[in-house]
Each structure stands twice: as structure tokens, then as C-alpha cells.
Amino acid sequence: MTNAAQSDQPPKFESIADFFAQALAIEVEAAERYTLLADQMEVHNNKEIAAIFRKMALIEGEHREEIARRARNALVAGRTATFSWTGPDGPEATEFGQLHYLMTPRQALRLARFNEERAVKYFEAVAEAATDPVIAAFAKEMAQDERNHVVWVDQWLAQFGADDPSWDEDPDPPVYSE
Amino acid sequence: MNMIPAAAKEFKPADYKSSVKPVWCPGCGDHSVLLAFQRALAELALPPEQVAVISGIGCSSRIPVYTNCYGFHGVHGRSLALASGLKVARPDLTVLVASGDGDGFSIGGNHFLHACRRNIDLTYVVMDNRIYGMTKGQPSPTTEPDWDTAIAPGGTGLSPFHPLVIALASGANFIARGFSGDVGGCAKLIVEAVRTPGFSFVQILSPCVTFRSDQQKGWKTLVHNAIVPETDDPARAARRLMTDDGFNVGVLYRGKRQPYQPKPLADLAPSCLESEFAI
Numbered sequence A: 001m002t003n004a005a006q007s008d009q010p011p012k013f014e015s016i017a018d019f020f021a022q023a024l025a026i027e028v029e030a031a032e033r034y035t036l037l038a039d040q041m042e043v044h045n046n047k048e049i050a051a052i053f054r055k056m057a058l059i060e061g062e063h064r065e066e067i068a069r070r071a072r073n074a075l076v077a078g079r080t081a082t083f084s085w086t087g088p089d090g091p092e093a094t095e096f097g098q099l100h101y102l103m104t105p106r107q108a109l110r111l112a113r114f115n116e117e118r119a120v121k122y123f124e125a126v127a128e129a130a131t132d133p134v135i136a137a138f139a140k141e142m143a144q145d146e147r148n149h150v151v152w153v154d155q156w157l158a159q160f161g162a163d164d165p166s167w168d169e170d171p172d173p174p175v176y177s178e
Numbered sequence B: 001m002n003m004i005p006a007a008a009k010e011f012k013p014a015d016y017k018s019s020v021k022p023v024w025c026p027g028c029g030d031h032s033v034l035l036a037f038q039r040a041l042a043e044l045a046l047p048p049e050q051v052a053v054i055s056g057i058g059c060s061s062r063i064p065v066y067t068n069c070y071g072f073h074g075v076h077g078r079s080l081a082l083a084s085g086l087k088v089a090r091p092d093l094t095v096l097v098a099s100g101d102g103d104g105f106s107i108g109g110n111h112f113l114h115a116c117r118r119n120i121d122l123t124y125v126v127m128d129n130r131i132y133g134m135t136k137g138q139p140s141p142t143t144e145p146d147w148d149t150a151i152a153p154g155g156t157g158l159s160p161f162h163p164l165v166i167a168l169a170s171g172a173n174f175i176a177r178g179f180s181g182d183v184g185g186c187a188k189l190i191v192e193a194v195r196t197p198g199f200s201f202v203q204i205l206s207p208c209v210t211f212r213s214d215q216q217k218g219w220k221t222l223v224h225n226a227i228v229p230e231t232d233d234p235a236r237a238a239r240r241l242m243t244d245d246g247f248n249v250g251v252l253y254r255g256k257r258q259p260y261q262p263k264p265l266a267d268l269a270p271s272c273l274e275s276e277f278a279i
Helices: A016-043 A047-071 A105-129 A133-157 B029-044 B060-066 B079-089 B101-107 B109-118 B163-170 B183-195 B234-242 B270-276
Strands: B051-055 B070-073 B094-100 B123-128 B174-179 B200-205 B248-254
Touching (some): A016 A047, A016 A105, A016 A133, A047 A105, A105 A133, B029 B183, B060 B094, B079 B109, B094 B183, B163 B174, B163 B200, B163 B234, B163 B248, B183 B248
Parallel strands (some): B051 B070, B094 B123, B123 B200
């Protein structure tokens, strides 16, 4: 799997504008992806998980706003145009294949935690590779934001007990016969 | 080549999204392919009203309703026939065709051969999960011969259809394979397919999480970038296919055949048809 966060080479940016364009695009993508996941769960009547994904989408959207506020003077005409939509997924985008229609809140939040951890590593790598100290400072700030999100997801996870071992048992399974 | 205007306006993937929520199972690879379609169209900066998405029947064929382009959810196996007619009549449209391995290679198998041969400027994306998912899990033309299920005890024992070999032998002008777990990679292939004149075929390995979860969850560890670069030489492409393990992803072949496109009739108007139907 190719993924921006799993690349062997740490990403380097030519300008602060490029850095913020990528950072914003990562948050936009994460928010949109969580919204798609919430839609999927809603269609399959797993409303509890849909609500978790909607909340995650909201959080990523708020983070995007915060980054846009920080980037204010660095963006080129306020655009995120340097981000290539045909490139690899960003570090905060959940893989579609990780979902299950009967998944539990713990499983959904573990996915969210995984994404936040991946984002921490991504921005740490950007900070380390940056030759521009301003980019490095902003990247460190982003990594700290993502660390805070990990703590926050952990607190949310603590509200749920262990999963029932039969969490994926469906009394009316889709399999036609066995 | 499809008529791609200079990037007068920027588009986002969300600009191609309809208000209908997909009913595919959560975890299904088709969700990724849908997003890849939308990303590709945004990259190509095609206005939605200049794009038509045509499909047949099956899980994958639901794609047109999830985009806000023109769409036609046709009959089983006939997506390429519909798309060919549309492209010939409306060469100004970019026509994408969506199908699955059952719809595209079994019921629509004959249309596949002749679409490759005709080389009309279409982009044909087949989401291959090696099963008929919508009808609850029957083996398809690409199913492994030893896949043992209640409906095919001991497996079918039949050699699977090799879509890339068939496409190359039949004259497709662009042939590629992607994996749904890599949305960006699939989007890039679709962009390349649309930009290449003639009939472009993209097989996307798209796991079925409901009926083949045990076997296909592991696909993401099996797919790998093709180590051999793309070629415009059919013989080289054929040699590469001889050693294909089914999980090579990337562009295999990009030919130079001119697409088939009859000249439009200048005087064709709806009234012209009346004489054809006069008794």
C-alpha cells in the first residue's frame, strides 16, 4: 500500500505555502473520508458507529479551520492547489477496507487512533526533513496537535469496555447457504 | 482523444458526488473505486455535464447513480454496447464504463472482445472481485478453479478468464491493472486511461468483504507495482503477461491505434428519422 505517511522518504516542501497546502488537504481528506464512512454505516443501520465517524469528521474539519487560521498569510490565494488528488492517501484517511458493517465503537476508535498516530509520525518526519526552520516549527506544531488528538481518542476509547467476542455474529447473515 | 478543455475551472472530487449514499457493504473495494473515479475526473477538470458513466448490472454497476455526471444503469452485460452507441453519437462526451467480472466477462464477454477490437474512445473500468456479489456469491469467470463453496463444492475446476490477455489479444489500446486499496493509484490509472485515445481497459482488483473476505483481505499484501515498464509493443506486453501473477499493478500496454469514430452526419436531425419509420 502506498501512503504519504508510509513513504520511505520524508516529504520535503519548497515553501511554507506548499506545506500548508498539504496540511490542509490532509485534513480535508480526513474529514471527507470520515463522512463517507459515516454514510456507509448509516446505510447499514449501524448508527452508533456512524455517529462516531461524523464526530471525527467534525473534529478534522475544525482542525482544518485551525490550520487555515495559522496559514493565513502563507497560502497562495487561499488555495490548496498544490495537493495532488491522484497521489497517495494522506496519513489521516482511513482505508475503506478496514470497515465492517457490525463493527464496534472500540474498533472504530482504534482506526481513528491509528490515523492520528500516523499523522504524528508524518509531521515529525516533515519537521526532521525540513531545511526551512519555519516549516520545521509549523510541522512540530502539527505533530503536537495530532498527539493531542491521540490522547483525546484514548479518553474516548476508555468509555467502552472490551468487545463482545461474538460482535460479528449476524442472526441473518448475507451468505446464501452453508 | 477525449475532448479535455484547458483547465478553465478547478474541480474537486466532491463536485462529482451525487446525493445518493452507496449501499455497498462497508469495507467493499467499490467505495474506493468510486472515489478514484471522482478524483480522476477532478484531475481531468471535466465538467460533470461533459461526462457519461455507463454500467450494466451488479454491485459495481451502481456507480452511475453515485456520481452527478450523466449516467445510464443498463442491462446485464450490455454496458459496452450502450457506451459504444453513446460515444459514436456524442463524441464530445467523455464516456466511462463501469462493470464487474460477472457483468463484464461473462454476460458481457462478447461485447468486451468487440469493444477492444473496435477501439472506440471509451474507458472501461472493471471492478474484479472474482465473484457474483449481488446475487450472493456464485463463482464468476475470474474465480479460482479450486474455490470451494456450498454452491460449487470442490470448486468449479474451470480455468479463470484472464482479462488482460483477452484485452491485449483483442486490440485494446490501453491496458492497466489497479488495486482498490490504493485510491490514488486507481485515480491515476483512470486519468491515464481517459487521456489515451481509443479503448482503454482498467481492471481493478476490488475485494468482496462479504463473500470472499477470508481470501481477499490479504490482497493488499500481494499487490505490487509491476517491475517492467509499460510498452507500446504488443509482443512485449504479451511476454510480460506470461509471467503475470495477477497482482502486478500499473500500466501494461499503451498502443498507438487510432480510435474508431465515424464522421458525424451534418444533416442528421430528429426529423430525418421519420422517413426511416414511415410505413
